Amino acid sequence: MVKVHQFGTMQMLVESLLDGFVTAKDMLAAGNTGIGTGAGVDGELILLDGKAYQVNVDGKVQEVPADFPVVFGDVHEADYQVVDQYGKRDLKTLLKNLLAKVGTKNLFFSVKLSGNFQYVQTRSAKKSEKPYPGLGEIAKNQVVFDQKDVKGTMVGYYTPSLYEGVGVPGFHLHFLSDEKDFGGHVLEGKIESVAASVQILDGLSVQLPVANTDYQKANLNDLSHLSKVIHAAES
Amino acid sequence: MVKVHQFGTMQMLVESLLDGFVTAKDMLAAGNTGIGTGAGVDGELILLDGKAYQVNVDGKVQEVPADFPVVFGDVHEADYQVVDQYGKRDLKTLLKNLLAKVGTKNLFFSVKLSGNFQYVQTRSAKKSEKPYPGLGEIAKNQVVFDQKDVKGTMVGYYTPSLYEGVGVPGFHLHFLSDEKDFGGHVLEGKIESVAASVQILDGLSVQLPVANTDYQKANLNDLSHLSKVIHAAES
Numbered sequence: 001m002v003k004v005h006q007f008g009t010m011q012m013l014v015e016s017l018l019d020g021f022v023t024a025k026d027m028l029a030a031g032n033t034g035i036g037t038g039a040g041v042d043g044e045l046i047l048l049d050g051k052a053y054q055v056n057v058d059g060k061v062q063e064v065p066a067d068f069p070v071v072f073g074d075v076h077e078a079d080y081q082v083v084d085q086y087g088k089r090d091l092k093t094l095l096k097n098l099l100a101k102v103g104t105k106n107l108f109f110s111v112k113l114s115g116n117f118q119y120v121q122t123r124s125a126k127k128s129e130k131p132y133p134g135l136g137e138i139a140k141n142q143v144v145f146d147q148k149d150v151k152g153t154m155v156g157y158y159t160p161s162l163y164e165g166v167g168v169p170g171f172h173l174h175f176l177s178d179e180k181d182f183g184g185h186v187l188e189g190k191i192e193s194v195a196a197s198v199q200i201l202d203g204l205s206v207q208l209p210v211a212n213t214d215y216q217k218a219n220l221n222d223l224s225h226l227s228k229v230i231h232a233a234e235s
Numbered sequence: 236m237v238k239v240h241q242f243g244t245m246q247m248l249v250e251s252l253l254d255g256f257v258t259a260k261d262m263l264a265a266g267n268t269g270i271g272t273g274a275g276v277d278g279e280l281i282l283l284d285g286k287a288y289q290v291n292v293d294g295k296v297q298e299v300p301a302d303f304p305v306v307f308g309d310v311h312e313a314d315y316q317v318v319d320q321y322g323k324r325d326l327k328t329l330l331k332n333l334l335a336k337v338g339t340k341n342l343f344f345s346v347k348l349s350g351n352f353q354y355v356q357t358r359s360a361k362k363s364e365k366p367y368p369g370l371g372e373i374a375k376n377q378v379v380f381d382q383k384d385v386k387g388t389m390v391g392y393y394t395p396s397l398y399e400g401v402g403v404p405g406f407h408l409h410f411l412s413d414e415k416d417f418g419g420h421v422l423e424g425k426i427e428s429v430a431a432s433v434q435i436l437d438g439l440s441v442q443l444p445v446a447n448t449d450y451q452k453a454n455l456n457d458l459s460h461l462s463k464v465i466h467a468a469e470s
Contacts, residue, residue: 003440011397104451107443161456162246165397205238205440208342216339221396 001202002079004108004157005030008072008209011165013041014229015218016132020069021209024052027075033110035156035174036073038064041138042127044184046174047075048153053176055183057126059145061176074157074167080112080197088118091154091189095171098196099158106160108201111171113154115194120154120175121146122184135229145184152177154186154194159204165226166206236437237314239343239392240265243307243444246400248276249464250453251367255304256444259287262310268345270391270409271308273299276373277362279419281409282310283388288411290418292361294380296411309392309402315347315432323353326389326424330406333431334393341395343436346406348389350429355389355410356381357419370464380419387412389421389429394439400461401441 007022007030020039027034028050036045043056045064054064083101086094094113102109126141156173163169173186209215242257242265255274262269263285271280278291280299289299318336321329329348337344361376391408398404408421444450 001445003442009397106450106453106455107445161458162244162400162461164458166401200445202445203440203442205438207238207438210236210342210435210437215341218341220341223396223399226397 001200002077003203003205004074004076004110004201006074006167006204006206007036007070009166009206010168011220011226012215013072014135014226015220016134017215017218018071018128018132019209019212019214020071021212022070022207023066024064024068024070025066027070027073028052031075031077033078033155034073034075035172036070037125038127039069039071040127040129040132041071041125044124044174045070045073046155046176046183048155048176053180053183055122055124057124057141057143059124059143059182061180061183076110076201078199080110080199083196083198086191086194086196089191091191094191094196098198102198102200108160108204109158110199110201111156111158111173112197113194115151116192117150117152117194118190118192119146119148120150120186121188122175123187124184144187145182147177147182150177150182152182154189163204165223167204236435237311238438238440239309239311239345239436241309241402241439241441242271242305244401244441245403246455246461247450248307249370249461250455251369252450252453253306253363253367254444254447254449255306256447257305257442258301259299259303259305260301262305262308263287266310266312268313268390269308269310270407271305272360273362274304274306275362275364275367276306276360279359279409280305280308281390281411281418283390283411288415288418290357290359292359292376292378294359294378294417296415296418311345311434311436313434315345315434317430317432319431321426321429321431324426326426329426329431333433337433337435343395343439344393345434345436346391346393346408347432348429350386351427352385352387352429353425353427354381354383355385355421356423357410358422359419379422380417382412382417385412385417387417389424398439400458402439
């Protein structure tokens, strides 16, 4: 079994530690499938079939170069099992059903939904430059996109609640259209007809920015507001 | 750089999920150095130079067989750098100084102290059988050992505060005497003269008991008391 290999933590994003410390190439070396964001929260990344795409703040999709700097990402080598075929329903309803079929909230797993979507709402972010602003400021520069009747793939991860602050508890999904003209961090969705696949992972492997001085020097011991900020930012 | 490879979580111990799900052999396959505990909190484990030793509830030290079942462990492949030689002082003072020399509270690292100790106080635990009792009951069956003027090795890990509940925030050290007649989970210590080594790790890799039904079914979403219980149990 494989683990989800994570670069960086949600806490780093919350605490404005946004330097890229690995590259798209590093991510793809750890797996062919995943999600992430560029240095300075530069758009939303989705990795599918060994290629890394960015949905930038204009909603434009492009494959990123090997040296594209990354501050946060989750990646694994895909080996999905098809769980079910789903017709018309809300994305949240589907995910609730999928979680029930997996049968536990205590394991990491990856989810892949491929097919036709009635509606997908996504978000992307504008790259921030150093000195990096707080997450509140970054949130102001986020853009929301809506698309109706779109074919594509949603991919991402389920994280147990214990790992809050390391990752995002619950589901965290990104979207890429088959036409590669729409995508981003998934906010909402309505299914038309999709194949839902799941891959149970045997754990989480977190890689930290060991050589980054800002990371080393940051005061990351006050966890009291972390949960609140993450819930606000990821909802 | 290597990661600390962790089997299980502190949360599992807190929630009485004490089935062994890996073996001493599995631990040693992930590294030659580490700490842990057997299924049912069966004593304290210390891995040194590719061998796994158990300090049982009677204080007896023995090398464990390859199939010895393990519920929790941290292990890595040793590649330490000597940081300093320390003379007489309290263990806590030494660790504080070591942390200052490492220069960050935000990275995982391993610590190894080898030499002469004026005093070491350790703890071990009696193996619990299924149905497993709560950690309070297990704590009642813990035994504390004291030793003066002992040569040996303290080894363990520093974990950043974000990972509370996954691991033990701060330092978590086990001890083994050179004579292999004393050891356990370190509670207190006074240094006579030791060489202190550190190995910075680039992250944490957690492996969960994927196939364990009790783990799958446990309600692990109430994190409110986890921190308190861990602090009480590990102090």
